[in-house]
Amino acid sequence: MREVEVLILGAGLAGLGAGVEAQRLGRDSLILEAAPTAGGLCRGITIAGCMFDRYGPKVIVERESSQELVQLLGADASRHELHEVVHLSGLGLIGFPVQRHLVELPPADRETVLKEISIARSEPGEVRNYREWLLSSYGPYLCEKVLFPYEEKKWQMPLSDMDYRWALERPVAVDLKEVLEGAERKLPPSRTYFYPREGNLSGLVGLLAERAGPIRHSSPVTGIDPGRKTVSAGGETYRYEHLISSLPLDKAVGMTAGFDTDLAARTRSLLKWLSVRVHNLVFEGTTPLVGDAVYFPEPSVGFRRVAVLQNLCPALPAQGLTAVSVEVAMGRGERTTPEQELGEVVEQLLTIPQFSTFGPLLESDSVDIAEAYPLQRDGLREHVPLLTRMYQQWDIWHCGRAGTFNYCDMDVAYQQGRRAVRLAVT
Incomplete structure (x- = not known):
């Protein structure tokens, strides 16, 4: 049985933040990550020479909580104003939010x-x-x-x-x-953000992983035993002194030994996720486009947002190509396959004026995110603190969008991970 002072579950931005803080404090730590690589939803992919954040674009919004991430990028951090627009039939493109x-x-x-x-x-x-x-x-x-x-x-x-x-x-x-x-009057953008000058956000993930201490990949967690202070993951058992979890809070409850059955049932009924499908598309030719992201309220349009990579960061698309990332919210009903939906997405995209002059689709990648956004259901804000207080009595601390069921950005998740370690060891 491996014994670790600070055991961290998940190597997304929150888990990496926890690892960075544990190392700063000189603590023995280990991160367990289910996937073969770190980053959570900040993983990159290259399609036809164009670079994408595979699970949809993630940016570092400029504010106090993101300063550390920007400083880590150093000279590679490129500052941009955030220009987002809404597509309204009959009116064209209006600034977002309207x-x-x-x-x-x-x-x-x-x-x-x-x-x-x-x-x-x-x-x-x-x-x-x-x-x-x-x-x-x-x-x-x-x-x-x-x-x-x-x-x-x-x-x-x-x-x-x-x-x-x-x-x-x-x-x-x-x-x-x-x-x-x-x-x-027309107002200037209300938000600014940073993005790497070259490459996607996987470069930032790599820099964080270098500073976050040991990471054991391909080790999905299957059980948490607060009484024995052990975690089962990847066929092995780990004993911890302090546990930091960025796992989805509902899943953590489901795998925690001895958890109150009524509270677990209430958690299952209340904590739900919105799933999304992201289509990363590369078209032939360079098409001038408006907006870093375009939002679509009309029910007749199947997707809700199109991110324009050449505006988000000019270095992402390859020369002579146009790259966009399309996000579709997945309801509870029957879904088409990614391949079927891709055809519908491209067909609808070409009916929208600013996308209608796209060249042929050269290559694509479609990915489903089962736990994309925590549904902000009535009662959630009272229930989550109840759960986290109970876990803290067992010296288990939650962080990140999934771990706190909080609709937060990546810099906030990173800082939550750091804070969880400080609270745990002091």
Whole structure:
């Protein structure tokens, strides 16, 4: 039985952050990773000479929590303004989020939205769910035309079943002052980000892995025993003093010995994931495109977002080629195969004006992400702290998007991993 002072489950950004912190503190640590390589959802792939973040583009948003990652990239860190747009039939491309770019709407539409926002915010009622929060923030016209269809497409569930509090820290939340300013003039981008000048984010993952201590790959966790302080993974057993987990919280509960059966059942019913399918596509020719990402509220369009790699980072596509990454939210119903859906995606893509002049599709890669986004269901924000407090009594600390069931970005996940180690060993 291998004995480790700090045992870390998962080598995504949170797990790597935990490994980096354990090494900084001089602790004996080991990371167990189910996949053959580190990185979690930040793994790269090259298709027809074009570089992709295989599970959809990930960027380092510029803010205090990302400074360490940017410093690690050093001279390879390239700073960009984030230009995102929404495609609306009959109106073309409008800045994303639309509520921040009302000046780009036709005057009559803009006046209607402003009037409804004024009424909604001056007469706030009780807000019990995400649908009601959207209505109380932006009024019925903008909600019915843009926000409801887009959010329902993204989350694949009734918005009335969702907690709204997660949205307060996301781009969908725009304060009234900015809404009014954006109705008068075109606002500059509200966010900036960093991306490697050369290559994709797998280079950053490599730099973190070098600093995160030992990593044992191809070691999926199959059991956690808090009483014995052991973890079973890859056919071996490890004894730990402190355990840091970035595994999906619902899966961790399911594999924890002696866990309360009623609480486990409640966890299974409440903690659910949105799955997505990502199609990485390379087309012949260089096509000028608008936006780092284009969002599609219309129900008639099957995908919800198209990321444009040449705008995200000019070094990603090979010369003479155009590369895009298309994300499709996967509902609970029957799904087509990736091959069948790929044909439908390309066919729909070519009907949209700015993509209609694409050359032939040269090569593609399609991948399903079973646990892409934690569904922000009503009751989640009360249940997760209950679980994490229980685990902390056993000296088990959770971190990352999956481990905390928190819809957070990669820099936040990384810092959560570091913080979990500090809390565990002090």
